[in-house]
Amino acid sequence: MNSELLTARFVSLLGEAGVRENEPMSAHTTFKTGGPADLMLLPRTEEGLVSVLRVLREEGTPYVVIGRGSNLLVSDEGIRGAVVKLAQGMDDIDVREGRIIAQTGASLKALCLESIRAGLAGLEFAGGIPGALGGAVYMNAGAYGGEMKDHMTSVRVVDRALGIREIPAAEMDFSYRHSAAMEKGYIVLGAAFSLPAGDPQLSLDKMNEFNARRREKQPLAYPSAGSTFKRPKGNYAGTLIESCGLKGFSIGGAQVSEKHAGFIINTGSAFSRDIYELILHVKEVVLQETGVVLEPEVKMLGEF
The missing domain is CATH 3.30.465.10 (Uridine Diphospho-n-acetylenolpyruvylglucosamine Reductase; domain 3)
Structure with a gap:
């Protein structure tokens, strides 16, 4: 099925307000970065969600399901296929x-x-x-x-x-x-x-x-995904990162927060690539200097 027919099928299920094409993911993540999703689908009921998922599977269309985007890093290239967002209408x-x-x-x-x-x-x-x-x-x-x-x-x-x-x-x-x-x-x-x-x-x-x-304690004035890394056993990610002298370290518009080293923030001009490269850099330095492997809490979507 071509994209126009597929979109029309989703409009029949969700109404025009429930279907968006080339939707910028920067509007749907707390990092405020990310390229466009080919389709964004906004079901407002459980039945609507299941109907949407059934069509996506029938058509072989790749998809991801998100909520309010508070723990996501979406590629600057965006997301091919569909993003199914569960928020308004499913929030009772x-x-x-x-x-x-x-x-x-x-x-x-x-x-x-x-x-x-x-x-x-x-x-x-x-x-x-x-x-x-x-x-x-x-x-x-x-x-x-x-x-x-x-x-x-x-x-x-x-x-x-x-x-x-x-x-x-x-x-x-x-x-x-x-x-x-x-x-x-x-x-x-x-x-x-x-x-x-x-x-x-x-x-x-x-x-x-x-x-x-x-x-x-936290840099709430800047876009972020909260704590960037999971807490390593017997330690704290922010403490390890700060001990490695990385507080304030930047790549492009992404920065290890000067207020709390456990947060990577968007200072206002970051691309997802900046954030991704900073995550990799922090992991590498912490591993080299402390022997601890930091595991990101943030979920990556799209191609990096």
Whole structure:
């Protein structure tokens, strides 16, 4: 099927607002870099998502699924095929009797605030993490001693056979920045949490304290993907990078943050290639000087 007919088929499924051609990925990543995607598809329901995935497979069109782009580095050449973005329309949060059920596109900040309003505790650590629930579940995001898995009871997914399943959290193989979704090709549709009762004011104060610490220590004024590298066992990536004298080191518009060496930032003019080359340089220097292999947290999409 030619591209015009394929686009028309997606418009019939999603409407014109749900299909974009040659969409700049710089508008969909927190690094604010990345070339165009041939197609961007924006389903607003689970059924719409499954229909889109079925057509993509039938036509042999390569695709990637993203959320709010907070942990992605997209090539300057863009992405061939389709990007399926799960955000608006798939971001409901439902609170009932100590449980929260949230869809994949719900922001972590909104999730945290809704839990606090309901007098529930346990998600305060997530109030300042950028991005959406789907990606956070996929990689078991965490901060300040908390992780997504901590109060999670189940995860709703689309599996490789395009079936929708509810999987107990205990079967998701959660560990540091890891879940079974990575190995099994699951697309996260949402998750359910069972949270203890808490004092709303104390929870709000706790979230605000965490966010104040973020503002003090992290370069939030610049586009980034958060922590660039996973925490190596028994150490911290930022500490190792700083010990190697790399704080402030730049390639093009990409810089190892002078505020926190664990962050690579876009100072305003970076290309994805600059960021990618800086990641490689930091890995090489840290390995040579400390013997530690740093593993990026950032997911690369496209050709580098």
